[in-house]
Amino acid sequence: MKFPFKTIVNSEDETRLIAEKFAEKIKSGDIIALSGNLGTGKTFFVKSIAQCFDISNVTSPTFAIVNTYNGKLKINHFDFYRIKKIEELYDIGFEEYLFNNSSITIIEWAEMFEEILPENIFRIEILHLENSKREIRISKK
Amino acid sequence: MTILGLESSCDETSVSIIRDGEILSNLISSQHFHLKYGGVVPELSSRAHLQMISPLFKKALEEANIEKEEIDLVSATAGPGLIGALLVGLNFGKALSYSLNKPFIAVNHIEGHIFSCFLMEEKPEYPILSLVVSGGHTLLLLVKDDLNIVKLGSTIDDAAGEAFDKVAKMIGLGYPGGPKVQEYSEKGNPKAIKFPVANLKGEYDFSFSGLKTSVLRYIQKEYPILEKITEDEKSNIAASFQDAVVKALSNNVKKAILNYEIKTLSVVGGVAANKAIRNKLIQLAKKFNKKIVIPDIEFCGDNAAMIAYRAGKLFENNIISDLNAVAFPALPKNAFIAN
Numbered sequence: 001m002k003f004p005f006k007t008i009v010n011s012e013d014e015t016r017l018i019a020e021k022f023a024e025k026i027k028s029g030d031i032i033a034l035s036g037n038l039g040t041g042k043t044f045f046v047k048s049i050a051q052c053f054d055i056s057n058v059t060s061p062t063f064a065i066v067n068t069y070n071g072k073l074k075i076n077h078f079d080f081y082r083i084k085k086i087e088e089l090y091d092i093g094f095e096e097y098l099f100n101n102s103s104i105t106i107i108e109w110a111e112m113f114e115e116i117l118p119e120n121i122f123r124i125e126i127l128h129l130e131n132s133k134r135e136i137r138i139s140k141k
Numbered sequence: 142m143t144i145l146g147l148e149s150s151c152d153e154t155s156v157s158i159i160r161d162g163e164i165l166s167n168l169i170s171s172q173h174f175h176l177k178y179g180g181v182v183p184e185l186s187s188r189a190h191l192q193m194i195s196p197l198f199k200k201a202l203e204e205a206n207i208e209k210e211e212i213d214l215v216s217a218t219a220g221p222g223l224i225g226a227l228l229v230g231l232n233f234g235k236a237l238s239y240s241l242n243k244p245f246i247a248v249n250h251i252e253g254h255i256f257s258c259f260l261m262e263e264k265p266e267y268p269i270l271s272l273v274v275s276g277g278h279t280l281l282l283l284v285k286d287d288l289n290i291v292k293l294g295s296t297i298d299d300a301a302g303e304a305f306d307k308v309a310k311m312i313g314l315g316y317p318g319g320p321k322v323q324e325y326s327e328k329g330n331p332k333a334i335k336f337p338v339a340n341l342k343g344e345y346d347f348s349f350s351g352l353k354t355s356v357l358r359y360i361q362k363e364y365p366i367l368e369k370i371t372e373d374e375k376s377n378i379a380a381s382f383q384d385a386v387v388k389a390l391s392n393n394v395k396k397a398i399l400n401y402e403i404k405t406l407s408v409v410g411g412v413a414a415n416k417a418i419r420n421k422l423i424q425l426a427k428k429f430n431k432k433i434v435i436p437d438i439e440f441c442g443d444n445a446a447m448i449a450y451r452a453g454k455l456f457e458n459n460i461i462s463d464l465n466a467v468a469f470p471a472l473p474k475n476a477f478i479a480n
Contacts, residue, residue, distance in 0.1 A: 038307060039354035043298055057474075060299040060350070062307075063151075063277035065223060068471055091186040092225050 001025055003122075004139040011132050015041060018136055019048030026122070028073050029101035033110030033117055036126035040134060042108045045126065046077055049106070061108070065092060074103035080112045089116055142456075143207065144214045145237070146449025147194070149230035150222025150250045151277070154193040157445035158205040158212070159453070164260065165205030167439070167446040168197050187225035194233050212243060216452030219247035219462075220469030221277075227468035235464050246452040247466035249476060250443075255284060256454060257447035258407040258434040265405040265434040270397050272390060274418070275410035275443075276302035281345045281393055282477060283401055287454050292477035293397055294345025301386055302412045304349040308356050308382050312375045313367065322379045323415055329373070329380030334359060336385040338392065345393045345480070349386070356382050383417050391421045398429050405432040414441040 001021045009015045026032070026049075036042050047058040055071035061079040069075045076097045083089060094116065097105055110117060120140065127135040143165075148155040154170040170193045202209055217234030220227055231247065238245035255271045269284040279296040299307075302319060309318030314325060336355050339348035356378065364370045398406070406426045408418060419435055426433035440447060455461070 038311070039357045043350065047298075059296060060303060062303050063275075063300060064221070064470070066470070088186055091188055092223055 001138070004137065006135070006137045008129070008133065008135050012041070012044065015045060015134065015136070016048040019045050020052055022124075022138060023049045023052035026104060028103055030104050031098060031118065031121040032104070032106045032124060033121055034106060034108050034124045034126070035111045037128060040126040040128045042126060045124070045136075046075075046106050046108070050075055050077075066097070068103075076103050076105045078105065078107040078110075080107065080109040083112065086113055086116060089113060142213045142453065143211050144216060144449040144453050144456075145201075145212045145234075146248075146445035146447070146452065147198075147215075147217035147230040147234045148250070148253070148443055148445040148448050149190040149194065149226050150218045150220065151226060151443060153443040154190045154197060154230070155443060155445035155448075156194065156197040156201040157449050158201050158207065159446060159449045160205075162259075162450070162453075164446050165207070166201040166203075167444055168201050168204070169442070169444055170197065187223070187229055190226050190229040194229055198233070209237075209241065212237075212241060214244055214246065214452060214456055215241070216246040216248050216448055218250045218253065218448050219466055221250060221472045222468075222470065224468055224470045227470070231466070231468050235466070239464060244456070244461045245464060245466070246455050246460070247462040248448045248451050248455070249472075250448075251278060251280065251472060251476070252290070253447040253451045254278075254409045255282060255290065255407075256451045257409050257436045257440045257444075258405075259450055259454075260440050260446055261434055261436055263432075263434055265407055266432060267405070268401070268403045269405040269407050269434075270394065270401065270403045270431075272394055272408040272413075272422070273410045274301045274390065274408065274412035276300060276306065276412075278410065278472075279347050279349070279390075281347075281397060283397070283403070283480075287458055288460075290477045291480055293480050294343055294347065294393060296347040296349065297341065297343070298348050298350035299353060301347070301349055301390065302410075304353045304382075304386065305412065305415075307353050308379070311357055311360055312370065312378055314375065314379070319412060319415060322383055323417065325376045325379035326383045326417065327376075327380075329376030329378070331380040331384035333377035334381040336381055338385055338389045345397060347389060347393065349389070352382070352385050352389070383415070387417050387421050390418060391425060394422065395425060398425065398431065403431060405434055407434050409436055409441065411442045414438045 053071040055069040061067040125137040146157040157167040215238040273280040283291040306318035314321035
């Protein structure tokens, strides 16, 4: 997989394959901003990445704001959906999670607080086209 | 025995004092400080917990009409939850335990919810089939006794409460989603739209992500201009969605009733405040001739009385924590016995 990457998938299985290929490219310390509307399959994408690192307990972090999973490496799985202002992110120690080379950080609804994201991170966008058809764009900037 | 409970795992700060099973005080920040915040949802922050815990503690002592020296046991939620938020209650509790020279117990928040049904006058009898439904958790557990809890299943994606909040937002019902969906459901037809109930590999697992998406797709298809959706149609969507959630939950509960020897059925957690879910479980209990114990609404959401109660049970079983007890953000894999 080379970045920027763009493809169209027609099923969950195809999405999983893309996630698996992407997982080969990431390592501890990486930050991944994941955007896409409600119901596009963001959590499913994270689940598929996590499975590559022997993590099988991925659930939606909407309520908890962050879920941490331990497998071959550690993943911090954030969701900004319920965050109302940036101070809340500072308060929960979001930056402590970011500048920490011992885990991968994946953030759903990252675009809600663009200003808190560092540069040179992976950006994944999932667009719902129709039925189970989706466009997946991945870049590094 | 007088027990202090402290809860600060997520949005709510709560302090409670119970004595021999009787609740002397149970203060919850959002209810207590409602006026101060002008009805606005308080921000999610450890600072907010920090500002509230001490005044709440003082008020809890006042309401219970006791001095802090009368506390025999101190307890606090250690997890799961937001780490910064958890640390506020946990450290407050540890410091108090140290200064009063009284034992300390770190409590698992989910166990607090499970045992909240014991706060009711009608006492449950073991084994209990316990459905835990909240904004962040959906679990089905077999509670054999005070200490042996078997996890039968849990959500593989979204929690039930999260689905309520997101659907409420989609049709513009506002916050908090759960009560709004319930309110609209009462005026709607639950059979109006057929939303899917997930069928999963794990016999007792749940999934609400597909349901959430199918509600979204339905709205996108039928109402390209969301403003055109009428109140009646909102009611039908809410009722049909709620009906699908009730089915998903009750299907697994029913299966478990048939496959396990249980005496009591219980539903706990924030979403247990939902009338349709309560009624369905009451109906199931009646049908299968089981006892049903559901906490009053005040004990469904996060509260410290359930933490104090759970600590009391652990103490009876000679389990206490030391002051090195750490906060845990996620439910540990060995938190419950695997099925």
